[in-house]
Amino acid sequence: MRIAGKKIKPATIAVYLTVIVVTVIMLLPFAWMLSASLKLDRDVFAFPIEWIPAQPRWQNYVDIWTKIPLALFIYNTSKLTIIVTLLQLLTSSFAAYAFAKLHFPYKNTLFLGYIATIAMPWQVYMVPQFLLMREFGLNNTHLALICLQAFTAFGVFLMRQFYMSIPTELCEAARIDGMNEYQIWAKIMLPLSKPALSTLTIFTFVTTWNDFLGPMIYLTKTELKTIQIGLRMFISQYSAEYGLIMAASVVALIPVLVVFLALQRFFVEGVASSGLKG
Amino acid sequence: MTLANPALSDNRTDAKTRRKVRVVTRRRRRIENALIAYSFIAPNFLGFAVFTLGPILFAFALAFMHWDGSNPIEFAGLDNFWRLFEDRAFIDAFWNTIVYTAVSVPLTLACALGLAILLNQKIFGRDFFRTAMFFPYVASLVAVAVVWNMVFNPEMGPVNMLLYTIGIPPEDLPGWAADRHWAMVTVILFGIWKSMGYYMVIYLAGLQGINSELYEAAGLDGANAWQKFIHVTLPQLAPTTFFVTVMLTIQSFKVFDQVYMITQGGPGTSTLVLVYHIYNEAFISWDLGYSSMIALVLFLLVLVVTVVQFRRQRED
Numbered sequence: 001m002r003i004a005g006k007k008i009k010p011a012t013i014a015v016y017l018t019v020i021v022v023t024v025i026m027l028l029p030f031a032w033m034l035s036a037s038l039k040l041d042r043d044v045f046a047f048p049i050e051w052i053p054a055q056p057r058w059q060n061y062v063d064i065w066t067k068i069p070l071a072l073f074i075y076n077t078s079k080l081t082i083i084v085t086l087l088q089l090l091t092s093s094f095a096a097y098a099f100a101k102l103h104f105p106y107k108n109t110l111f112l113g114y115i116a117t118i119a120m121p122w123q124v125y126m127v128p129q130f131l132l133m134r135e136f137g138l139n140n141t142h143l144a145l146i147c148l149q150a151f152t153a154f155g156v157f158l159m160r161q162f163y164m165s166i167p168t169e170l171c172e173a174a175r176i177d178g179m180n181e182y183q184i185w186a187k188i189m190l191p192l193s194k195p196a197l198s199t200l201t202i203f204t205f206v207t208t209w210n211d212f213l214g215p216m217i218y219l220t221k222t223e224l225k226t227i228q229i230g231l232r233m234f235i236s237q238y239s240a241e242y243g244l245i246m247a248a249s250v251v252a253l254i255p256v257l258v259v260f261l262a263l264q265r266f267f268v269e270g271v272a273s274s275g276l277k278g
Numbered sequence: 279m280t281l282a283n284p285a286l287s288d289n290r291t292d293a294k295t296r297r298k299v300r301v302v303t304r305r306r307r308r309i310e311n312a313l314i315a316y317s318f319i320a321p322n323f324l325g326f327a328v329f330t331l332g333p334i335l336f337a338f339a340l341a342f343m344h345w346d347g348s349n350p351i352e353f354a355g356l357d358n359f360w361r362l363f364e365d366r367a368f369i370d371a372f373w374n375t376i377v378y379t380a381v382s383v384p385l386t387l388a389c390a391l392g393l394a395i396l397l398n399q400k401i402f403g404r405d406f407f408r409t410a411m412f413f414p415y416v417a418s419l420v421a422v423a424v425v426w427n428m429v430f431n432p433e434m435g436p437v438n439m440l441l442y443t444i445g446i447p448p449e450d451l452p453g454w455a456a457d458r459h460w461a462m463v464t465v466i467l468f469g470i471w472k473s474m475g476y477y478m479v480i481y482l483a484g485l486q487g488i489n490s491e492l493y494e495a496a497g498l499d500g501a502n503a504w505q506k507f508i509h510v511t512l513p514q515l516a517p518t519t520f521f522v523t524v525m526l527t528i529q530s531f532k533v534f535d536q537v538y539m540i541t542q543g544g545p546g547t548s549t550l551v552l553v554y555h556i557y558n559e560a561f562i563s564w565d566l567g568y569s570s571m572i573a574l575v576l577f578l579l580v581l582v583v584t585v586v587q588f589r590r591q592r593e594d
Binding site for chain 1: 311312314315316318319321322323324325326327328329330331332333334336337340347393396397399401402407409410411413414416417418419420421422424425426428429431434435436439443471475524528531532534535538539553556557560561566569570573574576577580581584
């Protein structure tokens with residue numbers, strides 16, 4: 001076959017066709033969601049689907065803010081996500097520096113403690129963890145979720161793997177120049193580890209933002225809820241108001257979409273590198 | 279000079295003290311270095327030890343106790359363990375988890391690998407396609423699950439409407455999440471759709487690590503595309519496949535969120551999975567000891583699969 005004077009192999013056409021079909025399957029639910037969010041409830045299930053509503057109902061996007069405290073949920077989630085991500089980056093890269101570049105007694109034993117729990121599903125120890133938090137009086141606080149998500153074995157492992165690839169001579173040269181370990185970490189290691197830091201940022205951001213079971217167990221007060229459980233509550237309360245549910249879902253997706261598109265390049269590289277090293 | 283002698287002895291003691299001082303300073307420096315290292319680790323390790331390691335040890339102990347969270351803890355011996363065999367819901371949850379894993383792991387893996395191979399070629403708009411495939415993975419689960427429920431709604435959803443339009447009679451239309459036989463299929467389809475983009479990216483990295491000379495050599499030997507795939511791509515990707523299999527298996531064993539949102543474990547117990555049962559026993563029935571015993575089963579499943587995979591990896 002010839003297109004624009006170029007010869008095109010049938011195999012190439014097959015590749016494009018498959019890729020396009022799969023992409024459509026992947027994105028269709030989002031398109032449907034967006035389209036339904038601009039419809040009246042009774043039009044949502046009209047068939048054949050009217051993809052672009054003739055009279056878009058923007059009112060749905062106004063109503064959701066008054067029907068549920070969506071702004072409060074987004075605030076709560078943003079607060080949790082930002083604190084968890086910052087703590088995770090700071091403490092993980094700090095600990096990882098010692099594991100990668102310093103010598104001290106029980107280094108391997110301590111690191112083994114981290115490694116051993118990487119494959120351990122959180123669900124195995126979520127119950128005792130909840131009891132512990134309750135003992136500390138942290139039930140129904142955001143602090144509980146911060147403590148639960150900020151200190152992960154995964155973060156330390158990811159950062160350590162990256163620091164191992166930075167030449168040790170660099171640290172030694174800095175020591176001769178009179179830097180102490182904290183300065184080496186802050187002025188040499190941190191600036192060099194941007195790829196690993198962005199990977200960890202994205203992973204932590206997405207996990208915390210989208211976490212469901214954690215907030216569901218810990219937060220029962222409406223004013224503390226995150227967007228995920230808030231949205232879920234809304235869905236069960238107004239189960240027939242499809243247009244509103246879809247509008248709220250679109251709003252809940254936007255922050256992740258923005259972060260994802262902004263850091264997309266790092267994301268793909270990061271997943272790839274952490275995958276291969278893990 | 280008579281003073282020479284004391285001076286000499288002075289020198290000798292000097293050397294001794296200096297050596298002693300050196301040993302002391304070296305020891306002190308070692309302790310100092312260790313303290314510096316510990317100060318790096320402490321902020322993370324304290325949080326990790328208190329909120330992860332502690333609860334893990336507690337979980338194992340709790341599996342052999344009776345506790346409702348408020349009355350005193352009682353030692354239960356193997357009571358909780360024997361109860362597993364009499365608990366219909368546990369047995370269903372166990373098998374459902376196994377079925378979910380056995381079906382979704384190979385399917386997700388195959389889709390991810392296929393997509394990675396397609397999107398590793400130089401095609402127009404490649405970055406867009408990659409991003410599109412990856413997006414469901416980062417998208418909020420609650421939001422996409424509710425769309426999924428509407429799209430697969432048995433009475434009015436577009437999927438069944440489409441099936442009806444192409445000629446499937448209404449009584450043969452799948453009931454999806456509302457039907458005992460289709461509920462698991464619905465949950466599995468959702469899982470594959472949501473996570474395959476992530477594993478595709480890991481496979482893409484693996485593909486990029488393959489030396490292109492291997493393909494050239496295979497080409498010179500007269501290998502066709504299929505033979506190249508079987509004899510070059512697959513063996514070269516073995517470490518990636520190992521990693522993806524382990525990750526996927528662990529993810530499947532601990533599946534919960536999507537089941538909770540799409541089927542609530544039903545109809546009946548047809549999509550009840552282990553983590554759902556742990557959740558019910560702990561936070562609905564407050565039977566903390568028994569729920570920890572189920573958690574222990576989940577842990578052992580993950581452990582067995584990981585060890586078996588590692589063994590196989592080493593043999594290869």
